[in-house]
Amino acid sequence: xxxxxxxWHLQRLDADGLIExxxxxxxxxxxxxxxxxxxFVVLERGDHGRAC
Numbered sequence: 001x002x003x004x005x006x007x008w009h010l011q012r013l014d015a016d017g018l019i020e021x022x023x024x025x026x027x028x029x030x031x032x033x034x035x036x037x038x039x040f041v042v043l044e045r046g047d048h049g050r051a052c
Contacts (some may be wrong), residue, residue, distance in 0.1 A: 010030060011020040018036040022029045032040070 008023075010019065013030075014021060017033060018039075019030045020033055022031070
């Protein structure tokens with residue numbers, strides 16, 4: 001994946017609230033937001049269509 005393609009996808013994920021970025025000098029670290037992590041956990045379990 002090209003650097004520009006990766007940057008585009010990271011910008012979309014950030015704009016959609018799925019990741020947070022933290023700049024440390026020239027480096028930027030990305031992490032999933034709590035909301036995104038919850039979505040992935042639900043999808044991993046396979047219970048995304050069931051009521052509680």
